[in-house]
Amino acid sequence: MTLFQASEIVKVFPGVRALDGVTLSLEAGSVHALLGENGAGKSTLIKVVTGLYRPDGGRLLLDGREVSFGSPHESASAGIGVVHQERNLIPGFTVGENIMLQKLPTSRGLIDRAAIRSEALRWLAELELDIDPDQPVTELSVAQAQLVEIAKALSVESRVLLLDEPTASITPNEAALLFRVVEKLKDDGRAVLFVSHKLEEVFQICDTVTVLRDGASVLSGGALSELTRDQVVDLMVGRVHEALNLPDRTVDTSVAPILELRGVGTATGHSEVDLTVRPGEIVGLYGLVGAGRSELAKALLGLDRITAGEVLVRGQAVKIRTVRDALRNHKIGYVTENRKEEGVFLEQSVARNIAVTIWDRLRKFLGYVPAKSETEMVKSYVEQLGIRIASPSQHAGTLSGGNQQKVSLAKWLAAQTEILIIDEPTVGIDVRTKDAFHTLIWDLAANGLAILLITSDLPEMITLADRVVVMRDHRIQGELPNTHDYDQMSQQVIRLIHATPSTLGAA
Structure with a gap:
């Protein structure tokens, strides 16, 4: 039975036909994948379905009846829940208040905080999340915030649930929990739309698929069991995607580390962290949600207090107090996982975003930074990274997620950093752009x-x-040389994550 249908949807923005006759059908008791490259129209379609955008053509049907939503609240009230790729939690509220926001329980005309806590715990338990409902959402990691978003969507008990990149910032273990919940929703007869760039997940949990390319449906409602991965990628990009083939690269282990942590502890709770990174080396930091990876990176940039041990840069002990200090005095850059809030200035031009780290070099009399200087400097990085823009004056907020991430990276390259911390580089990025990013990161190390x-x-x-x-619980569990053999490495990494102190030697 078809619960929801978007039929021949058209959405036009000035100069851009974002959706051109897209059709999508969601069946009860089914998980449907929505795929396409960045800019194909996936997020635009979801915003039309949830009332953020009004369609310029086509119809929306719920239970066979035509509907029209003027706001996300109207679509939620009709039984359509959504978890957007961008965070939609209210910073000043607690976890519980955010989860129950659309139907806050009351008693005698007042907010019932005990009921908020009780109901929020119910939905957190559905995701097996050990988070205090009274905790402010500002204290959550990006991954924890994503899982709370999902709990919030489930709390509306939606018959139709739209998940836009729900696993982008969570590890395979957390994803497995989510997939169990999705299976339960499917068994309950609900319709789930799953948007992801991770094709292995799509083939694991989805039944059918719609593929968008350049705002149009190139496949609508195809059975995934009848498709191969290469066929799906071919539909997305217009040709069979070639497997990534990276050139040989070696690390000179005789060279002293450029960055070294010795017994580092932080105010966030890290303890006895030892870590080294050499020039030309890519050191991966892996762990479950809450392991403290991003928090450790931020402590290195002066955004959190280091309480024990020492940080050495080029063999010298340093105390980094600010991001500016990290960049100017130690040539350390940070590509954040949260590009929309921390990585780029959405309302500023691409040129200004990239040039912001080198304004000191470009500044003229009385602090004036000529726009021409910004533009000329930016051109080389736009070309080097393959950033797709109309002009350097284009606002960063109008770019696709992949191009925004490239802009975020470009500003640190422009500053000629020698140590680069890259946090979740390909969240929400399509398969072809992801491969381009991997090649770029590999070449930077080379x-x-x-x-x-x-x-x-x-x-x-x-x-x-x-x-x-x-990492686990803000400590280093161990270190593995990478053989690049997925089966072997994944088993060793997972074993190490779950090893107890008594078994770490065996891991």
């Missing part, structure tokens, strides 16, 4: 850049890292 890579994507880690350092 040219001598020291890279500390944080990723929840284990295949990405095994593809790129020279060594894999595994």
